[in-house]
Amino acid sequence: MQFYSRRKKLIGNSQTEQLYGHCLQFYGQPPIENISLSEFETFAVDRLKLLKTVENLGVSYVKTSELYTKKLDAEEFLPGLNVRNCETDEYEKRRKDHISHFILRLAYCQTEDLRRWFIQQEIDLFRYRFNDLPSKNIGQFLQYNNLHYHTISIDEKKKLMDKLVTSSFAVSGSTVDGKDFYKVPFQDALDLVRTRKVYLNGGYVYIPHQDIVTIVLNDFRTRLSKALALTARSLPAVQSDERLQPLLNHLSHAYVGQDYSIQKSIGKISLEQIDPLSAKSYPLCMRQLHRGLRDSHHLRHGGRMQYGLFLKGIGLTLDQALQFWRSEFVKGKVDADKFDKAYAYSIRHMFGKEGKRTDYTPYSCMKVILSNPPSQGDQHGCPFRHSDPELLKQKLQSYKVSPSGISQVGKDSGFSLNHPNQYFMESQKLLGGPGAGVKVEVKREDNPATKPPNPSPHQTPGPGNLPQEVAAEITEDLDSFFQDA
Amino acid sequence: MTTADYDQASLPDLLPLYYRRLFPFSQYHRWLNYGGVTKNYFQNREFSFTLKDDIYVRYQSFSTQNELEKEMQKMNPYKIDIGAVYSHRPNQHNTVKSGSFQALEKELVFDIDMTDYDDVRSCCSGADICPKCWTLMTIAIRILDRALRDDFGFRHCLWVYSGRRGVHCWVCDEAARKLSVAARSAVAEYLSLVKGGDETVRKVVLSDPIHPFITESLTVVENYFSQYALLGQDILGSKEAVDKVLALLPEDILFLCATFHMIFGVHSVASLLAKHALMKTAFFNQMTAKKGHYFEMEIMLQYCYPRLDVNVSKGVNHLLKSPFSVHPKTGRISVPIDLRELDRFDPFEVPTISLICEELDQPKTEEEQDDNMENENKKEAGERRKMRDYKRTSLAKYVKLFDNFLEEMAHSRKGEVLKNSGECNLNP
Numbered sequence: 001m002q003f004y005s006r007r008k009k010l011i012g013n014s015q016t017e018q019l020y021g022h023c024l025q026f027y028g029q030p031p032i033e034n035i036s037l038s039e040f041e042t043f044a045v046d047r048l049k050l051l052k053t054v055e056n057l058g059v060s061y062v063k064t065s066e067l068y069t070k071k072l073d074a075e076e077f078l079p080g081l082n083v084r085n086c087e088t089d090e091y092e093k094r095r096k097d098h099i100s101h102f103i104l105r106l107a108y109c110q111t112e113d114l115r116r117w118f119i120q121q122e123i124d125l126f127r128y129r130f131n132d133l134p135s136k137n138i139g140q141f142l143q144y145n146n147l148h149y150h151t152i153s154i155d156e157k158k159k160l161m162d163k164l165v166t167s168s169f170a171v172s173g174s175t176v177d178g179k180d181f182y183k184v185p186f187q188d189a190l191d192l193v194r195t196r197k198v199y200l201n202g203g204y205v206y207i208p209h210q211d212i213v214t215i216v217l218n219d220f221r222t223r224l225s226k227a228l229a230l231t232a233r234s235l236p237a238v239q240s241d242e243r244l245q246p247l248l249n250h251l252s253h254a255y256v257g258q259d260y261s262i263q264k265s266i267g268k269i270s271l272e273q274i275d276p277l278s279a280k281s282y283p284l285c286m287r288q289l290h291r292g293l294r295d296s297h298h299l300r301h302g303g304r305m306q307y308g309l310f311l312k313g314i315g316l317t318l319d320q321a322l323q324f325w326r327s328e329f330v331k332g333k334v335d336a337d338k339f340d341k342a343y344a345y346s347i348r349h350m351f352g353k354e355g356k357r358t359d360y361t362p363y364s365c366m367k368v369i370l371s372n373p374p375s376q377g378d379q380h381g382c383p384f385r386h387s388d389p390e391l392l393k394q395k396l397q398s399y400k401v402s403p404s405g406i407s408q409v410g411k412d413s414g415f416s417l418n419h420p421n422q423y424f425m426e427s428q429k430l431l432g433g434p435g436a437g438v439k440v441e442v443k444r445e446d447n448p449a450t451k452p453p454n455p456s457p458h459q460t461p462g463p464g465n466l467p468q469e470v471a472a473e474i475t476e477d478l479d480s481f482f483q484d485a
Numbered sequence: 486m487t488t489a490d491y492d493q494a495s496l497p498d499l500l501p502l503y504y505r506r507l508f509p510f511s512q513y514h515r516w517l518n519y520g521g522v523t524k525n526y527f528q529n530r531e532f533s534f535t536l537k538d539d540i541y542v543r544y545q546s547f548s549t550q551n552e553l554e555k556e557m558q559k560m561n562p563y564k565i566d567i568g569a570v571y572s573h574r575p576n577q578h579n580t581v582k583s584g585s586f587q588a589l590e591k592e593l594v595f596d597i598d599m600t601d602y603d604d605v606r607s608c609c610s611g612a613d614i615c616p617k618c619w620t621l622m623t624i625a626i627r628i629l630d631r632a633l634r635d636d637f638g639f640r641h642c643l644w645v646y647s648g649r650r651g652v653h654c655w656v657c658d659e660a661a662r663k664l665s666v667a668a669r670s671a672v673a674e675y676l677s678l679v680k681g682g683d684e685t686v687r688k689v690v691l692s693d694p695i696h697p698f699i700t701e702s703l704t705v706v707e708n709y710f711s712q713y714a715l716l717g718q719d720i721l722g723s724k725e726a727v728d729k730v731l732a733l734l735p736e737d738i739l740f741l742c743a744t745f746h747m748i749f750g751v752h753s754v755a756s757l758l759a760k761h762a763l764m765k766t767a768f769f770n771q772m773t774a775k776k777g778h779y780f781e782m783e784i785m786l787q788y789c790y791p792r793l794d795v796n797v798s799k800g801v802n803h804l805l806k807s808p809f810s811v812h813p814k815t816g817r818i819s820v821p822i823d824l825r826e827l828d829r830f831d832p833f834e835v836p837t838i839s840l841i842c843e844e845l846d847q848p849k850t851e852e853e854q855d856d857n858m859e860n861e862n863k864k865e866a867g868e869r870r871k872m873r874d875y876k877r878t879s880l881a882k883y884v885k886l887f888d889n890f891l892e893e894m895a896h897s898r899k900g901e902v903l904k905n906s907g908e909c910n911l912n913p
Contacts, residue, residue, distance in 0.1 A: 163697050165694070166694045166695060166696060166697055166700070167694070167696050167697060168694070169693070169694055186637065186668075187660075187664070187665075187668050190667055190668055190671040191671070193671045193672070193674075193675050194670070194671040194674040194675060195674070196675055196696045196698060196699075199697065200636045200637070200675070200698070201635065201636060201638075202635070202636075202637075202638040203637050203638030203639075203660070204638070338539075341539045341541075342539070356583075372796070373680065373681075374681070374682035374684075375601070375679075375680065375681065375682055375792070375794070376601050376602075376603070376604055376679075376681070376682055376683070376688075376792065377600065377601065377603070377682065377683065378682040378683070379682065379683065381682065383684070386681070386682065386684065386685070387684040387685065388681075388684055388685050388686050388687070390686075391684050391686070392684075
């Protein structure tokens with residue numbers, strides 16, 4: 001079925017106004033027109049490229065920072081479906097925005113991971129666009145989408161003045177006087193609650209007008225989440241269409257990349273090799289975990305998951321894994337019996353032999369950094385994100401990384417996200433045969449909330465934030481270390 | 486003497502007695518039934534049991550209180566955990582189409598475990614506790630309970646002693662039970678101030694503005710700090726301990742301390758710090774007038790602020806040890822804690838299963854015989870006997886606490902119903 005876009009324009013503005021009453025939308029209604037296959041594909045691919053950029057920028061920069069906004073402004077695939085400041089009424093762009101979103105829903109609704117990724121990027125994109133809206137358009141948007149959040153009276157504002165001012169960095173006495181404050185149930189403002197950026201009392205948060213974006217985002221997230229679940233159910237009908245199936249598969253795999261669940265090297269690693277391998281080819285986080293395990297003959301749940309799945313990814317079989325963990329735990333406080341009862345189950349679970357039998361994939365760097373931060377007694381996480389700068393520096397020194405490599409910090413360098421198992425494979429490739437140097441991608445710690453706020457007299461080395469030349473330097477040092485080891 | 490000697494080996498003999506004559510089944514069912522407002526709420530609740538020899542069974546569910554009683558008396562579980570209310574009966578989950586069996590609701594829960602404070606307590610470590618470090622639990626309960634009530638508006642929080650080294654909180658409000666995973670995680674994050682694992686030295690970082698929640702929490706900590714940290718934990722009592730505190734200070738303050746040390750010597754610095762005098766001297770204040778220096782607060786918080794495991798609170802399907810369950814290692818019953826008497830709560834006074842079983846054998850007092858006569862006509866024999874039984878033991882006051890808690894919830898439910906039906910009579 002082919003239907004050319006030229007014909008669409010003839011249908012007229014009244015219908016389009018109804019359909020696209022606002023430049024920004026919640027994507028509540030699916031498109032009902034027909035489009036050509038090539039447009040289908042172009043729209044989808046363009047939006048996907050945009051979302052991938054959103055993803056990369058989101059890890060390199062704080063999402064509301066000026067730098068982030070500037071970079072996204074410059075994104076090449078954005079103007080195709082977005083108008084800055086909602087200035088003009090461009091129907092074609094709104095249409096592309098609408099249709100491309102729905103196509104990607106088809107590709108990204110199938111698994112929990114895909115859904116989570118898609119929702120995250122769409123939200124970040126939405127946040128960027130919403131923040132771009134002039135204030136009168138915000139009011140319009142709220143009205144258009146039936147979001148009724150009530151404002152509090154002047155008396156109440158006076159009573160709460162102190163609390164409102166101390167709850168939020170952006171709120172001063174004059175803000176309280178001059179602006180409207182909305183009383184919103186805390187369940188609708190989770191991001192603000194989570195980060196304690198708002199005054200919370202009796203289950204309600206008090207939000208200045210300009211912070212309504214977070215509320216709106218939550219609403220968007222909920223709607224999108226529900227919608228994706230519904231889409232997944234109607235997917236079989238779509239997938240049976242031979243024209244669409246290959247395209248949709250291609251779209252979803254473009255994101256996932258290799259997930260290291262299919263181990264080509266399965267069974268090729270022996271348990272005796274693990275110690276030397278940990279020194280040569282493990283990324284820092286896994287090395288830390290391995291060390292922690294050898295030292296205390298125990299790892300907590302978070303550490304067992306992160307390390308256990310990594311081991312699976314490098315090729316350990318289930319039997320080897322059981323042997324490995326048991327022999328270590330038995331040296332500690334756990335006797336063989338207790339191990340079999342309490343811990344063996346969870347290892348088998350990791351390999352997909354228990355419970356709902358999911359063959360879990362090893363964690364990517366993104367997952368390690370962003371989910372489940374370590375707390376007291378934990379060894380997991382990403383050392384470049386979760387460790388004290390001083391301790392990290394010491395650790396890198398003890399692993400013979402050159403001092404100049406460590407002290408470079410604060411530079412705005414791009415990098416690409418990685419996977420601990422990819423590090424391992426690249427490193428093994430290097431050691432196994434001749435070839436280009438191992439790419440040492442180092443994660444950047446840039447979240448201001450975790451940095452100590454007080455400046456020191458000298459530049460404190462921070463977790464790796466290394467420009468290209470330094471990365472190469474570290475590579476060289478690590479190379480020589482590998483050769484010496 | 487409030488604790489008979491407890492021996493884990495005697496559990497197989499004690500448990501049947503406990504479940505037959507002491508476990509408060511009627512109150513337990515009343516709790517989990519929540520007034521019968523939602524259909525099948527009790528029937529779709531997951532329980533898990535740990536039996537003898539560490540056999541663990543999940544997805545247990547029961548149709549009635551009677552069925553629950555019979556099963557527990559048959560299995561005599563060593564441990565009981567409570568899970569979520571699911572979309573279907575958990576014991577039939579295998580018959581449900583894959584994907585349809587979902588955890589729908591559960592109380593919002595918190596688990597505070599003393600081992601998470603090992604880096605800041607000097608008296609004990611690991612599974613051990615003592616009266617000195619128990620203050621940490623007191624502080625935790627005060628801070629969290631206030632926040633759950635005042636900030637979040639929750640009214641029905643049941644605090645329970647875990648039986649060994651910590652406390653649990655069950656938030657039973659309807660709104661709490663309906664919270665999503667994201668919401669639970671947000672609540673837990675809001676309540677978290679101490680962040681970082683072994684690798685992090687400075688675990689509390691404050692910056693402007695100081696949120697009212699932090700101010701409120703600090704007020705509680707300050708009440709206890711001198712007694713608990715300076716005296717009890719003696720955090721400035723040895724060079725090693727002082728070094729740990731100093732490690733949390735920003736560099737320019739350290740420089741200051743070093744200067745004072747040179748002038749006044751080690752002991753003076755420690756005692757000055759101990760009296761907070763150093764921090765209050767005009768000189769010091771001048772130096773720290775710079776914005777952003779909250780190290781004094783950060784130190785107090787790092788040593789005292791509650792450390793909760795976000796993962797326990799996040800999951801709707803997370804299983805948590807049940808109130809009135811026995812702790813196999815200590816024999817202690819997981820009893821509710823009376824917040825009105827919080828400062829007097831002593832975990833070492835909590836009754837053990839051996840104690841209460843022993844108390845069962847003691848002859849009836851005259852008082853009890855009179856009570857029995859009164860109740861003779863009201864209830865059937867079995868229930869009568871059960872009511873008499875736990876009342877004779879140290880468990881009685883804890884069941885009463887639980888009763889009060891349930892009464893309050895019932896009262897709230899009635900209030901809601903009246904409100905919703907518009908029948909509220911304000912001016913008779």
